[in-house]
Each structure stands twice: as C-alpha cells, then as structure tokens.
Amino acid sequence: MAIILTDFDKIWASTSPLTPYSFSDANYEEGWNFIGSTPPARQMWDSIQKFNDEKAKFIVDNYLALSGGTLTGSIVDNTNSADFIVNSVDSFYTEINGGTTYANGAWIRLNGKDNTGNEGHFQLRANDGVNSVSLLGQPNGTLTWNGSNVLTDATVGTIISDSISSSVSLVANTPKTITSVSLGVGTWIVKGKAYFSSNTADRIYGIQVSTTANDHSYSSSGSTAVQTATTGNIAIQTIDFFVLSATTTMYLNGFSNNSATVTAGIIQAIRIV
Secondary structure, eight states: OOOOGGGGGOOTTTTOOSOOOOOOHHHHHHGGGGGTTSOOOHHHHHHHHHHHHHHHHHHHHHSOOSSSOOOOOOBOOTTSOOSEEEEEETTTEEEEEEEEETTEEEEEEEEOBOTTSOBSOEEEEEEOSSOEEEEEEOTTSOEEETTEEEEOOTTTTOEEEEEOSSOEEEOTTOOEEEEEEEEOSEEEEEEEEEEEEEOSSSOEEEEEEESSTTOOOTTSTTEEEEEOSSSEEEEEEEEEEEEESSOEEEEEEEEESSOEEEEEEEEEEEEOO
C-alpha cells in the first residue's frame, strides 16, 4: 500500500496491553545475540518496532524532507528569542530566522502579498543587530544585493523605439512631445533624433529626451539645440542616461523659437543594466 504522511503518526503497539520490554543500550547494540538461543518474547518485538516508528516520526516532525514534505517548527512571535524560529505573520510571509534574536542573525523570507505592496519576492538577509544587507529577488527579474543589481533580466540589450508616422507642428516657444516609449526598471541609454523643416534663417531648434512631456530646457541633460544660419532642413540628435526604479514613459520633445514642422522623429532606448 502507498505510504502517506499520516502513516508516520501510527506507532506500532502503542495501544498494546502488554508491559513493554526495556532494552539497555548494550542489549540494543548487540541484537538478539544477547538472549542466546531463547526466542524473543512478543513484548521484545513490539518494543523494537515501536522504537523504530517513534524514530521515524521524530524525523518527520523535526526535519525538512529533501524532496517534498512540510517544514514544521515553532510558530512564535518575532520578538521572542530562539536559536531557530519560524515566523508566519498574517500569511503575508514565511520566515526562517537563525540567531539569538529576530534582529540578530541571518534569515530567509518568502513573501506572498503584504500590506506594503510587496508581492511574490524572496529575501536573504545577513544581520548582526546593527548592520543589515539583503539579497532580494523580485518577479520583474531583478536580483539585488544591498540595493545593487547582481543579475539582469532578458530585456538587457534590447532596443525599444518609436517614430512618428506623420509630421508634428510646433508653436513658437512652446515645447511639444514628438513621440515616446515606455521603459521598465533599469539603467537606460536613450537617444532622440528629429528633422525640422526650416524656411527661415537665424532660428533656434531643439530636442530633449525627458521623463516629462512637452518639456525643453537648454540647461537640462539630454537636451540639444542648434541655431540655423540659412534656410533648409535641420537634423538634431541627442542622448542621455537614465536610472529608473519604476516603469516610466520617456518622451522626445521638440522646441523652436519660431513655428516649425518636425517631418521625422525617433526615440530609441537600450537597457544596459
């Protein structure tokens, strides 16, 4: 018959009316040889099998199986002192803590979804009661040690881009978004390029890659501007770096001190970390 977990709760001869036989350590280690040629009594057989069942139950109740099984332990308040404690706090997370106290020692935490918005991450923490650092793995594919990335996901090296399909008209001295892309968590190199149709000499044209729509400033990073000497088409390119901690829309904005038309525009981003 198949063995199931509750089978380990069954102890042989636990309800027997016979007085159990008590083996000494020496008897147990010598085996049946210690009684010579005399057949062992029923109480002896019961005692041996009962002891074997009790040992098996002790292992099941106190240790995690290498494959499958259930981790058990004392569910205690996380302010209590213990050499090994298992915390389960309102089903938000399960935590195994090794140390003299909760605040002093290494622990592993497996998060469900808690009231701070954390969901489905794991955390390994080293803590000496004063200093604390952790290895944090999250569903977005990142793995960080003490806040710094140590593992990158598959989006690293992928180029995300968007370009306009029709011209964009600019009003004098009024920044306007030309196009945009959505970027995830990480460090990005973002490049923007735009073509202006210029019919007037001595005009200023500019572009900027920014996390703000309809934005342009000559002093901002990611901003480029040129001043025309003659009429004709003007091509401008700019580039900048962005470290994003959340999904963010990145904009390519245009500017002119005179009414103008952007006939072509593209924003491109590549994640490097």
